[in-house]
Amino acid sequence: MKYCIVGAGSIGGFVGAKLALAGEDVTLVARGPNLQAIRAQGMRVIMHDGTEHVARDIRAAGTPAEAGAHDVVILGLKAHQVAAVAGDIAALCHKDTVIIPMQNGIPWWYFQRHGGEFDGRSVTSVDPEGAIAAAVDPQRLIGCVVYPACELAAPGVVRHIEGDRFPLGELDGSSTERVKAIAETFARAGLKSPILDNIRAEIWLKLWGNLTFNPISSLTHSTLVDICQFPLTRELAAAMMREAQAVASRLGITFRVTLEKRIAGAERVGKHKTSMLQDVEAGRDPEIYALVGSVIEVGRIVGEPTPHIEAVFALVKLLARTMREEKVYIRAHPFIG
16 A cells, blocks of 8 residues: 655654655655655664664655545644644545544544534534545545654654554444555554444543643643642642543543553653653644543533643643744753853
């Protein structure tokens, strides 16, 4: 199969490089210095154990139109970046193309092929104009949850921090030949991709931590272990997680791990800066709507209050507005003297 990854950042670059190193036909859609570096020297991956691999047999395109049609399209962009390329996705597709969004948080497609009273509802916090839903046929979609932590260390260079799991699942829970084929390809590339019959439950499990640790870290400039070991932020995270669990339960979702185990898992990651904190330090828009705002929206749809989540959301929204208006990034610096 021919794979195209739109967005060759930390996760997109990592997945693209791993697939290419396994012999798959891969095209990365990138821009700027990253595009130039990939074209010149391929995509380099520095693994968590220090080993380095360079995917030289990998194509790079500046636009979806330049990339052309592929069998599998992976959207490696952050959730708030997808709408900007929605109109270009058709250029990547033939009649049987599969699309795998690799975004954190509640996806725009959450209620597509969902069944029940909420079937077909929009999630406007991540797709406010409906541009993504209009551009992407839900029949093309396979859900995916991204567990690895990576960072774009330099143009054309991804540093892998930890993790290799990319669970996959059809939106309706069926086990199809296409999802089996993609899972097998991922496995050959060293990526663990179990096929789940309820991908939405896995989305909530990952989001359970993201909706708490990401905004708290961006506001406090603290790492995962710091948040988990400081009693007040640990309790705030737990309160937000209890609210999210109540929202998810209204949708029939059960969590396969306890709240305390989920917090303990984050603590074990150690001195890792969340993606939202990395965005704040780099002056990029933080991913607040998919990770936090969407949970508030779904809570209102199902009639479940989320006061702690809403309070933290308000603070992060103000931080994001200040960064935009003042054109600044916010980074902690060591004391001098």
